[in-house]
Amino acid sequence: MTVSLSEAMQVAGGVFEEEFSYEPEEFCYAGVMYPFSEKKPVKLRITNLGDRKVKIELEGEVTLSLPCDRCLREVAVSIPFQTEREVDFSVSEEERAADLDETNFINGYDLDVDAFVCEEILLGFPMKVLCQEDCKGIxxxxxxxxxxxxxxxxxxxxxxxxxxxxxxxxxxxxx
Ligand SMILES: [Zn+2]
Ligand SMILES: [Zn+2]
Structure with a gap:
């Protein structure tokens, strides 16, 4: 899903709000594919801050089916995310890349919503997965x-x- 940021930027104080469904069925982490067992709609809000600056807000929640570290049983792990970024289009793309990490999902004025969501899931990906605190393993x-x-x-x-x-x-x- 790609959204053009220039639309919101054309209107002073413009706000663009939409809900998306996140399409991918699986999430790739360290070369392994894990299926989503649930995905809530992703809320996106783009606000024109003026002076060629926009604020992008993203909110959603996915549930991944991950194997328990000890017994490999499938565990449903929820990863909620809520984030916002300010992007300044008055500076060059190179300068933005230098102090922000959004270059993965902003190309020109196009926002790649899936890539943005993907990055948030990656940030929330659990270091440890246990089916229960005292899992006895295999x-x-x-x-x-x-x-x-x-x-x-x-x-x-x-x-x-x-x-x-x-x-x-x-x-x-x-x-
Ligand atoms: Zn276990
Ligand atoms: Zn045995």
């Missing part, structure tokens, strides 16, 4: 989800240095 031996019950495997962590001693001990026993 068994390292058989892969069972330990939240659903104990699988009975021996998961005693072996110290690698200890395993050397154990090997020596086993060899000794064989003699």
């Amino acid at each position: 068994c390292k031996v058989c892969g069972a989800n330990l939240n659903e019950g104990e699988c009975g495997c021996d998961r005693t962590e072996l110290d690698p240095r200890m395993s050397v001693i154990r090997d020596i001990f086993n060899n000794f026993k064989e003699v």
Whole structure:
């Protein structure tokens, strides 16, 4: 979705307001695609501040289906966003690029709404995803989800240095 900023700039004190649906079905993070389970309409407001300056306000919320870091179960994670940027068109594009990061989604006077939303989702993307605070994870031996019950495997962590001693001990026993 592309919106022309020049329209709002042609009217003194002009305000352009619209609601969009964010079209992408998936979000790409670190090379992995994650599906959206819900997307609220994106509210966009462009205000002409005069002197070739505009204020862009963006608001919305998406819900991503992300795997739990420990057990890989799908977790619905909401990412609300609300942001505003002021863009000064009286300076050159190079100068704007130097002190603002909106060059990814503003090309000339065209605002790429999807790219703007995408950047906000990226900023709100969780560092850690857990299905529950005390998720027990999966068994390292058989892969069972330990939240659903104990699988009975021996998961005693072996110290690698200890395993050397154990090997020596086993060899000794064989003699
Ligand atoms: Zn989990
Ligand atoms: Zn197991």
